[in-house]
Amino acid sequence: MPILIVGIGVIILLILIMKFKLNTFISLIVVSFGVAIALGMPLNKIVTSIEGGIGGTIGHLSLVFGLGAMLGKLLADAGGAYRIATTLINRFGEKYIQFAVIIASFIIGIALFFEVGLVLLIPIVCAIAKELRVPILYLGIPMTVALSVTHGFLPPHPGPTALAVAYHANVGQVLILGFIVSIPAVILAGPVFTKFAKRMVPASFNRVGNIAALGPQKQFKLEDTPGFAISTFTAMFPVILMAIATVFSLFVKSDSTTKEVIELIGAPPTAMLLSILLATYTMGIARNIPMKDIMNSNAQAAASIAMMLLIIGGGGAFKQVLIDGGVGNFVADLFKHSSLSPLFLAWCIAAILRLCLGSSTVAALTAAGLAAPLMAASHVNPALMVLATGAGSLIASHVNDAGFWMFKEYFNLSIKETFLTWTLLETVISITGLIVVLLLGSVI
Secondary structure, three states, X not given: OHHHHHHHHXXXXXXXXXXOOOOHXXXXXXXXXXXXXXXXXXXXXXXXXXXXXXXXXXXXXXXXXXXXXXXXXXXXXXXXXXXXXXXXXXXXXXXXXXXXXXXXXXXXXXXXXXXXXXXXXXXXXXXXXXXXXXXXXXXXXXXHXXXXXXXXXXXXXXXXXXXXXXXXXXXXXXXXXXXXHHHHHHHHHHHHXXXXXXHHOHHHHHOOOOOHHHOOOOOOOHHHOOOHHHHHHHHHHHHHHHHHHHHHHHHOOOOOHHHHHHHHHHOHHHHHHHHHHHHHHHOOHHHOOOHHHHHHHHHHHHHHOHHHHHHHHXXXXXXXXXXXXXXXXXXXXXXXXXXXXXXXXXXHXXXXXXXXXXXXXXXXXXXXXXXXXXXXXXXXXXXXXHHHHHHHOOOOOOOOOHHHHHHHHHOOOOHHHHHHHHXXXXXXXXXXXXXXXXXHHOOO
């Protein structure tokens, strides 16, 4: 019965969003109330559960998410992202151009959210493709793969960070293991898949990119942008701090003031705060940009993520209702005697929800509400549960996902071609991620 209620809730959520065009956040809250009542939760506990879900998710995420958006905006506005992309592409040369695009997109993707990174990089990729006389999709597939992988597997992106909170995982461990999962996923879904796609849908590789919808682009002269080293260091700074703290904690078991200080510095909110302060100097003050302009950039970044933050909070509310309503325990009891790995089950749940809901972040958070009891019962590494759920939430992006339409329009593809390129490459990332996570789970 609980599973049937959740299924009906998901269908209603789809109808509200797709049929009635109701705002996703409002739809999630409406469905959370409906599912809570249908599950028989005490009426005086429903509002508390929903508030707890929103607060628990946004409370942990808002600092990382907000400061991360500001860091990415400063990097983009100062030309740091442009410098990283063009420098790597020039140094790698035409022969290894795909790997140059992957590395540039990976570095930029850590600092920028998927949609922002896509909008920023597509004009650069279009220009490079035209200059080298290669198909735009030849560079576009590796670019979107790198952005998608960072979005699904690596903090400080909202999905992995929120999942780390839901599963009580160490964010630094998620980051390090996420890099291990990302490498084969990027290679298989990037250069390897490009060769396959070129044979399967050759017509799509004859298209010219359509960036007219992006409007006028900010133009940079390379000599006026920050240096490559400082731009890369600024983009990677939060990752460096979190990784150092995690490695230190793994090798130094005894408690000490030094360990406490390093763990404090490497905690995601602290790492992001230090990173935005660094970016304020390297991407702003050091380039004689007035403080007023720097703060305006920060304000624009915060405004741009407000609705996304609310949607993630709505996903957290739905997740909490599933936990408090007993659905998570029901699922755990259902699979109590199953020989299937909780990692595989978490991936399956997230994949099904991704197909239904479209949003990878909402699918991941909802899946966490169902899969968390499975993890508790089996003592699986929480960081691997984050990555398994993240992998499932990336699968088979289609018409109910904004990323599907962005890819279609910017690369000027038909719907069929978009299914055979974008939808398939997302599926390759998802399945590769699952396989690597299961392999890691056998040794960790």
